[in-house]
Amino acid sequence: MPARRGSVRGPRADEAGVRGYHGESERVSTLRILVTGGSGFIGRHVVERLRARGDDVSVVDLKPFPDPSVPCVVGDLRNRSIAEEAVTEGLDGVVHLAAITSVLQSVNEPDAVFHTNVVATEYLLEECRQLGVARFVFASTNAVAGDVGRATIDESLSLRPMTPYGATKAAAEMLFSAYASSYGMLTVALRFTNVYGAGMQTKDSVIARLMRAALAGGTIQVYGDGEQLRDYVYVTDAARAIEHGLALEEPDVLTIGAGESVSMNELHRLACEVTGVEIAKEHVPGKPGEMPAVVVDISHARATGWQPEYTVRDGIAATWQDFRSSDG
Ligand SMILES: NC(=O)c1ccc[n+]([C@@H]2O[C@H](COP(=O)([O-])OP(=O)(O)OC[C@H]3O[C@@H](n4cnc5c(N)ncnc54)[C@H](O)[C@@H]3O)[C@@H](O)[C@H]2O)c1
Structure with a gap:
């Protein structure tokens, strides 16, 4: 028809x-x-x-x-x-x-x-x-x-x-x-x-900011104590x-999601480790309404046959490689 x-x-x-x-x-x-x-x-x-x-x-x-x-x-x-x-x-x-x-x-x-x-x-x-x-x-x-x-x-x-x-x-x-x-x-x-990942150069999200700071210098702002959890x-x-x-x-x-949440402090530590740059950070007051944690259960997606391949560490490494290769 x-x-x-x-x-x-x-x-x-x-x-x-x-x-x-x-x-x-x-x-x-x-x-x-x-x-x-x-x-x-x-x-x-x-x-x-x-x-x-x-x-x-x-x-x-x-x-x-x-x-x-x-x-x-x-x-x-x-x-x-x-x-x-x-x-x-x-x-x-x-x-x-x-x-x-x-x-x-x-x-x-x-x-x-x-x-x-x-x-x-x-x-x-x-x-x-x-x-x-x-x-x-x-x-x-x-x-x-x-x-x-x-x-x-x-x-x-x-x-x-x-x-x-x-x-x-x-x-x-x-x-x-x-x-x-x-x-x-x-x-x-x-x-x-x-x-996050390769091709996010124009994004304003935290991993892009970490990569830019590692490449060009600059300071990352961390809200509150940096212990809020996020899934990437x-x-x-x-x-x-x-x-x-x-x-x-x-x-x-x-x-x-990755099914594994990391704190902002941990993300910063991983970014420093992967890039080999001691990225400067400053703690600023938390934003009102910011969620204390994003922890997701991806078991339903897994049951349908999808699962993530990248750990956050591997993903940051791939993103860093992309930022470096597209720099200058
Ligand atoms: N990036 C993330 O972390 C994330 C997380 C959850 C959901 N999403 C969703 O995934 C989708 C893609 O996200 P992204 O990160 O690639 O965003 P992006 O901003 O890079 O891409 C969105 C695209 O939509 C186009 N667009 C916006 N308004 C339009 C309009 N009125 N008419 C035609 N095109 C229009 C933009 O030009 C842009 O190319 C979005 O729906 C977003 O809400 C993204």
């Missing part, structure tokens, strides 16, 4: 015939995948990975994709016409990464983050529903759970986001739940912890999780 733009309801995934994968080892055909936010940090790794296995990959992003051989719609997904241009008939799946990712920006501009992270997501889902695109993998965050103190975060917790960023990711997850139930769409939300997942492990999400046979929500 050919899907028509403007039909009241798209075909269910089973009617549309979900093709391509029956588990990673039983690849049956090349997939056509759209990566939104494909020009970003995680997106560039995902595009590279999917192309390397032979998929036909296209991108939609505010910024052009660095490799011009990858078809890219350059535009703002808050305009419905951009979603219409990017989601084309015959697509097998969408990997949805485009978002305003700054928590601080989300606090300062909640309306902008809502339109990018929720309204644009709804436009994409609608395009997919109308054209019968069966699979939708989404980058969510462990922050949907909110402040759980030092408790372990898994998929069973209630969603109590504390920032507009977390709220928009939770809202998008609710849309996926509805599109899975109402239209049979195979939606997979991956709740990432802190993603290496970017190729995150990209593998997205590839894994495209192969799942049921809608699902997976927590994706």
